Amino acid sequence: MSEQSGNSVLESTLTSAQAEISHTLPRLGSPAPSFEAITTYGKIRLEDFRGGWVVLFSHPADFTPVCTTEFMAFAALVPELRKRNVELLGLSIDSPTSHIAWVRNIKEKFDVDISFPIIADSNKEVATLYGMLMPGESNTETSRCVFVIDPAGVIRTMIYYPLTTGRNTDEIIRLIDALQTTDKHGVATPANWKPGDKVIVPPPSTVEEAEARVKAGYECADWYFCKKAV
Amino acid sequence: MACINAHGELTESAQKILEALEQPGSAETVAKLTSLPLFRIRSGLREMGEAGIVEMNEETYSMTERGRSFLATKE
Numbered sequence: 001m002s003e004q005s006g007n008s009v010l011e012s013t014l015t016s017a018q019a020e021i022s023h024t025l026p027r028l029g030s031p032a033p034s035f036e037a038i039t040t041y042g043k044i045r046l047e048d049f050r051g052g053w054v055v056l057f058s059h060p061a062d063f064t065p066v067c068t069t070e071f072m073a074f075a076a077l078v079p080e081l082r083k084r085n086v087e088l089l090g091l092s093i094d095s096p097t098s099h100i101a102w103v104r105n106i107k108e109k110f111d112v113d114i115s116f117p118i119i120a121d122s123n124k125e126v127a128t129l130y131g132m133l134m135p136g137e138s139n140t141e142t143s144r145c146v147f148v149i150d151p152a153g154v155i156r157t158m159i160y161y162p163l164t165t166g167r168n169t170d171e172i173i174r175l176i177d178a179l180q181t182t183d184k185h186g187v188a189t190p191a192n193w194k195p196g197d198k199v200i201v202p203p204p205s206t207v208e209e210a211e212a213r214v215k216a217g218y219e220c221a222d223w224y225f226c227k228k229a230v
Numbered sequence: 231m232a233c234i235n236a237h238g239e240l241t242e243s244a245q246k247i248l249e250a251l252e253q254p255g256s257a258e259t260v261a262k263l264t265s266l267p268l269f270r271i272r273s274g275l276r277e278m279g280e281a282g283i284v285e286m287n288e289e290t291y292s293m294t295e296r297g298r299s300f301l302a303t304k305e
Contacts, residue, residue: 042232048269
């Protein structure tokens, strides 16, 4: 094969790979892919959540122990999430009947109400749209994915956990608080930030702003590293 | 949210939504009146629209004659 034709093949392969990635994987800062899906609360469209935040999350399968612990942990978050204008939306590749039976079983065995909808993604449509299937782990079960979608329908966070590891739901609340603080105050949040901690003032982008920054009264370690209370 | 059950009656949440539409209103107003999450109201109103129980004019929903007959049956 000549170098030129080899390059063409490579370019063509890259183009199709890029197209595949852009088709199957959502991106931070991009609109969340639209869908209409059967859930435990009937047919729901992503657009039904517009104006509020959504945490769309997948679990591997109903009636499995780690997922059951996660669902009870997610259910416990609902009051705190609603205070923040956030709704939960679960998903797995199971039927509506399986979801309903599992939710009823969780109520019966653990006295926990699952008060958020769960997508019955039997045809893998939404899972494929959001890249929730990891062939290296399983072709039939979605991994433990979390997508935080903002009131404008933009993906703000994506988290992927393996099948074996249950999620830390406190982190989801912390993350929502951080994102909402960023939106409200135009700031960033440092490592391990929690509400009440000081936030990061975005670094200046010009020399003039850098000079002004030093005199602005923030708590600065240097011109690029300033914090303030909000 | 299925709005009509196997017996041909309104489901509990559809009943709540319809009662909140005694006066025409937006999905947001219905959500406040019923204390149901807005996403459930939007999906519910869509299904009730498809079933001919409510109709939408711009952003305002109102009960149809069929919707009124469902409520009358309940009373």
